[in-house]
Amino acid sequence: MKRITLALALATAQLTSLSAHAVEYNQVQADKSAVNFVYKQMGVAVDGKFKKFSSQLSFDPAKPAAGKATFDVELASVDTGAPEGDDEVAGKPWFNTKAFPTARFVSTGVKPLGGNRYEVAGQLSIKGKTQEVVVPATFTPQGNSAVFDGAFTIRRADFSIGEGAWAKFDIVANDVQIKFRITASGK
Amino acid sequence: MGFTATRDYTATAKLLHWLMAVLIFGLLALGFYMHDLPLSPDKLKLYSWHKWAGITAFALLLVRLAWRAGHRPPALPNSMPKLMQLAAHGGHLALYLLMIAIPISGWLMSSAKGFQTVYFGVLPIPDLLDKNKEIGDLLALVHKSLNLLFIAVLAGHIGAALKHHFIDRDDILTRMLPRHSKEN
């Protein structure tokens, strides 16, 4: 008897999330989410990640244009693979996390590209500078939660990331690819 | 007179020996120097140079081992006690083993730390290990410890060569010197 009730409850929950109204996904599941970056150091690809981030997403696959996403990354949570790299990148010439602790993305529009692929336009603010970016992403609902996957490339110089001795691109390239996978559940 | 003339090393052996000697002293100095530098673009550049030079030393070592497999080095003089001869062979074996283990530990460390080695920025050396912080730190310690051991063995090597020259007054040192070259 108990089993059946539980099964019914689960089925109802699933149905609700599939029904065609915008679902708020704002509970990021940290263990199933990641924000990584890849850059080139003297021509060699090196990757790193951010450990702390949060997100507010509201998305209805039936009405993608009405979708909204806000994304915050705690820059001091950077992991470059070396402790001295983490300290350096948190410092003034790079993120200057004391003055600018978070990077923020706020979407301005969502364009469906067919299938589960979308193009999310928005404004990315890092270190007091804001740039328009277009982020190709996929949206995969999974029961009560959804997975957003995407990657885009920024130029670090656009945000004054890496100033002074680091401003040249001979050692650390200008292009930085950001890759993310956000698994979030609705409230 | 206790002087025993032995055969000279061949020109190839001498060339490889001194090329590697210069490279290895450079690598040791660069390794300790770069490690202590604060992070900067120059530090990253020196790390790359160290890795390229280290791979070069390893490649030269492979040539040297291949050469050594087909050639016996000149015998040690009979004036040397058997125990000393044994110590000399053991010392040389230790040098070879360290010259193999040190670059390999550096290569594996780079992989584990997530910084692939790309020889002169063009030839990618495959990563045999996945990125893993604990293993990376451990291999850094291994690389450093092997280098400290290497310095101790090198000190013995150089000390022994000088002792042969100035105390025993045999031709052990001079037979490895370019000037001493006989037709071989």
Ligand code: HEM
């Ligand atoms: C015969 C060849 C080599 C010699 C004699 C040598 C020597 C050294 C020495 C003395 C250090 C300083 C150790 C310390 O203070 O921690 C060092 C560090 C280092 N070596 Fe090598 N090395 C050799 C080959 C290589 C190779 C082939 C690589 C990589 C492909 C490499 C990568 C490194 C790295 C990344 C460090 C820095 C470790 C750290 O800062 O924690 N080395 N090496």
